Amino acid sequence: xxxxKPHLFFFTVFFIxxxxxxxxxxxxxxxxxxxxxxxxxxxWGLGASRxxxxxxxxxxxxxxxxxxxxxxxxIYFKKVEKASDLVNPLNTDxxxxxxxxxxxxxxxxxxxxxxxxxVFKPExxxxxxxxxxxxxxxAALKKLHxxxxxxxxxxxxxxxxxxxxxxxAKISLQRDYWTxxxxxCGIHIINKNNDTLxxxxxxxxxxxxxxxxxxxxxxxxxxxxxxxxxxxxYPFSAKLRLNGNWIYGKVYDYIKRTYTDExxxxxxxxxxxxxxxxxxxxxxxxxxxxxYNDDFSLELSPRQFSGKIGITAIVDxxxxxxVNQLISFSEDTVxxxxxxxxxxxxxxxxxxxxxxxxFNKYGISNKNHWFASQMDKTKLLANYDDTQLLDLSIYVPGxxxxxxxxxxxxxxxxxxxxxxxxxxxIQPGLLLPSGDSVRKEVFVVFDSQGKLLFKN
Numbered sequence: 024x025x026x027x028k029p030h031l032f033f034f035t036v037f038f039i040x041x042x043x044x045x046x047x048x049x050x051x052x053x054x055x056x057x058x059x060x061x062x063x064x065x066x067w068g069l070g071a072s073r074x075x076x077x078x079x080x081x082x083x084x085x086x087x088x089x090x091x092x093x094x095x096x097x098i099y100f101k102k103v104e105k106a107s108d109l110v111n112p113l114n115t116d117x118x119x120x121x122x123x124x125x126x127x128x129x130x131x132x133x134x135x136x137x138x139x140x141x142v143f144k145p146e147x148x149x150x151x152x153x154x155x156x157x158x159x160x161x162a163a164l165k166k167l168h169x170x171x172x173x174x175x176x177x178x179x180x181x182x183x184x185x186x187x188x189x190x191x192a193k194i195s196l197q198r199d200y201w202t203x204x205x206x207x208c209g210i211h212i213i214n215k216n217n218d219t220l221x222x223x224x225x226x227x228x229x230x231x232x233x234x235x236x237x238x239x240x241x242x243x244x245x246x247x248x249x250x251x252x253x254x255x256x257y258p259f260s261a262k263l264r265l266n267g268n269w270i271y272g273k274v275y276d277y278i279k280r281t282y283t284d285e286x287x288x289x290x291x292x293x294x295x296x297x298x299x300x301x302x303x304x305x306x307x308x309x310x311x312x313x314x315y316n317d318d319f320s321l322e323l324s325p326r327q328f329s330g331k332i333g334i335t336a337i338v339d340x341x342x343x344x345x346v347n348q349l350i351s352f353s354e355d356t357v358x359x360x361x362x363x364x365x366x367x368x369x370x371x372x373x374x375x376x377x378x379x380x381x382f383n384k385y386g387i388s389n390k391n392h393w394f395a396s397q398m399d400k401t402k403l404l405a406n407y408d409d410t411q412l413l414d415l416s417i418y419v420p421g422x423x424x425x426x427x428x429x430x431x432x433x434x435x436x437x438x439x440x441x442x443x444x445x446x447x448x449i450q451p452g453l454l455l456p457s458g459d460s461v462r463k464e465v466f467v468v469f470d471s472q473g474k475l476l477f478k479n
Contacts, residue, residue, distance in 0.1 A: 052133050054126065056214045057081075062088075063209035064254060064261050071099035073110075073259055079124050086124040088253055092116055095259075109258050121255040132210075132249040136222065139241035141233075143197050145190035147242045148230055150270060152186045158271035182282050183275065192277035196270070198423045199228045205461065206231065208250055208261050222246060225459070229267040280313060288312045292319055292340050299346045306350050307334075318385075325353045328361055331371055333418075336383045348386025356388065357381060360413060360430060366473035367417065367428065367436060370448040376420035377447075381413065389414045395429050395439040398466035400479050407432055419447050424460065434471040440464050449473065 062077040076092045095110040140147060182188055208231060210222040224231045230247055233240035247265040254260065263269070289312050292300055303309060303323070310322035315337050323334040334353060338345050361368055361379075371377040382389040390409055399405075404412075411432040416425035426447055427440040438446065441463055444456040453475060457463065466479035 051137060052212055052214070052220055054129055054133060056216075057129075058213050058215045058217075060129075061209070061211040061213065062250065062254060063207065063211075064250075065207045066259070066261070067205040068097075068099075069203035071095075071097035073100075075254070075257060075260065077121065077254055079129075079253065086126065086129060088121040088124050088255075090119040090121050090255055093257065106258075113257060122253075124253060128249060128252055131245065135243055135245040135249075136220075136236050136241070139236055139239050140243050141240050143194065143232065143242045145193045147232070147244060148193050148267065148270070150189060150193065150267075150274065152184060152189060155189060155271050155274050156183065182278050185278075188278050188282065189274055191281075192274040193270075195277055195281070196228055196273055197232070199273075200424060200462075201227065206261060206264065208265070210246070210250060225461075227264075229264060229270045229273065231261070231265055281311075285312055288314050288319055296340045296343075299340050299343055302346060302350070306353060323353075325357065327354075327358070331378060332357060332361060333378050333380045334383055335380065337385060338383075339385065342385075345386040349383055352383050352386065352388060356413065363434065363471065365430075365434065365436060365471040366469070367448045371417065374419065374447075376418075378418045380416045380418060380425065388412075392429060394427070394464060395437060395466070398439055398464050398479060400466070403466075403468070403477070417447050422447075424462070431468075435476065436469045436471070438465060438467040438469070453478075 058080075060079040062079070063074070064076075065074040066072065073095045074092065075090065075094075077088055077090050079086055079088045081087075093113050093115055095114060100106050100110050204227050205225065206227060207225050208223065212220040212222070214220075220237060222234050222236050224234045226232060230244055232242045232244070232247075234243060234246045235241075251262050251265050254262070256262075291314075292312060303321075306327075307321075307323040307325055310324060311320075312322075313320050318337060318339045321336045321338060323336055324330055325332050325334065332353075334349075334357070336349055338349060340346070367379070371379055388410075390412075392404065392409060392412055392414065396404055413430035414427075415430065416427050418425050422443055424442040426438065426442070429437040429439060431437060438449070441454075442460045444454070444458070445451065446454060449469070450473070454465070454467070466477075467475070468477040470476055
């Protein structure tokens with residue numbers, strides 16, 4: 024094998040490393056070839072939706088942005104007086120001039136989309152330690168942590184000053200998700216030959232990354248800056264989210280929940296009842312521990328299930344009866360489910376990293392099956408004692424969100440919510456593909472071996 028010259032070797036390694044983080048995936052778009060650029064800023068939520076559209080077009084040697092539509096709909100905008108007064112005068116289909124768009128701004132967009140950033144890295148979102156600290160209400164924090172001693176408060180502020188933890192927070196926040204919130208921002212670049220390059224995002228998180236450039240993800244805030252600079256100023260626009268205006272409080276909250284609360288809670292729980300804590304540790308590996316009102320939320324891994332079962336438990340650690348009920352829940356109810364041999368358990372046992380999560384509150388299994396009941400058009404669940412239903416979710420590596428199931432007393436399994444088209448454990452094709460990862464509420468019943476029995 025011929026020797027590689029040193030300078031060529033280092034260039035090759037550098038190119039490989041660079042290629043792993045930056046990908047050339049998009050066709051080159053020239054400014055002179057663009058006919059127009061359409062911008063869409065929309066969102067849907069509980070009781071409200073809004074849509075504002077723009078077009079950027081060349082006129083007399085320069086580029087101009089016009090608003091082409093604005094519409095606010097839903098109970099919130101009709102019934103809430105302040106919101107109604109604010110937005111109702113703005114609903115229009117008229118074409119309204121917004122601003123001039125410079126060639127510099129457009130060229131910057133075209134240059135940034137030539138190279139995509141497909142994997143999130145903390146440095147893509149610039150948040151300095153000082154910017155976090157300057158946006159935190161220290162007076163409120165000190166009041167919040169008054170019940171802890173000075174050494175504990177000092178620990179909290181040291182954690183908050185740790186730049187590495189800020190990076191961890193930024194990574195964690197990329198997995199944020201909540202219901203009743205569906206934003207959308209789109210940049211559609213239409214060439215004179217009608218070829219269209221679509222740059223879109225539906226992400227809820229601060230900065231709304233990644234953007235999808237013709238389907239290819241790119242964690243590039245430069246695209247967000249172009250969008251914000253191009254659209255107008257109007258109520259409830261995506262600007263605050265795209266600019267990450269709430270990120271500082273979320274970084275604080277992440278550090279508090281993930282580190283500070285854990286430190287203080289573990290100290291506090293040991294003082295409250297070392298006996299009950301030792302009893303729990305006999306049956307469970309105790310993971311994350313955080314305060315829950317005056318009690319505690321514990322992430323438990325029962326020792327007998329080899330990491331395949333997780334239980335999120337809310338418990339009053341001083342209450343021995345609750346602690347024993349929690350242990351019985353794991354040793355009896357969960358064990359019976361795990362040993363039943365149903366298709367979900369079999370699939371999870373055969374999948375590395377798969378974990379089935381259950382919930383227990385004050386020694387009792389979850390009895391609130393509201394989401395499933397909302398999809399129960401035939402009132403099937405009325406035939407069962409709801410105290411005997413077992414609520415669970417399934418974590419599979421590579422997926423940020425868990426499918427949600429109910430185990431019925433007769434061994435049937437009910438899928439009532441999922442996010443990805445390839446639902447874990449069931450045959451492909453049973454559910455219509457959507458191509459997205461938005462939460463989907465369904466009512467699909469299987470027998471214990473995975474045979475489809477009923478679908479609303």
